[in-house]
Amino acid sequence: MAEPTERIPQHKHCIYCGKAFIDGNGRYCSDKCKDTKKEELTKSKNKLLLIWLAAVGVMVIAIVIGRL
Ligand SMILES: [Zn+2]
Numbered sequence: 001m002a003e004p005t006e007r008i009p010q011h012k013h014c015i016y017c018g019k020a021f022i023d024g025n026g027r028y029c030s031d032k033c034k035d036t037k038k039e040e041l042t043k044s045k046n047k048l049l050l051i052w053l054a055a056v057g058v059m060v061i062a063i064v065i066g067r068l
Contacts, residue, residue, distance in 0.1 A: 010022065016034070
């Protein structure tokens with residue numbers, strides 16, 4: 001039984017959508033996937049920054065209250 005996938009030459013899988021592709025834009029099958037992934041990374045980075053800022057804010061408030 002021949003596996004049809006074995007006949008596909010050297011290919012990579014897009015790390016965003018998982019589609020197989022030959023060569024192309026690094027780890028992505030298309031610029032669209034690249035941009036979408038980048039956008040998601042930026043979004044999650046901003047979220048982390050917000051959480052971090054909130055934690056620092058709470059800490060500062062706690063210190064200020066402790067000194068009163
Ligand atoms: Zn893709």
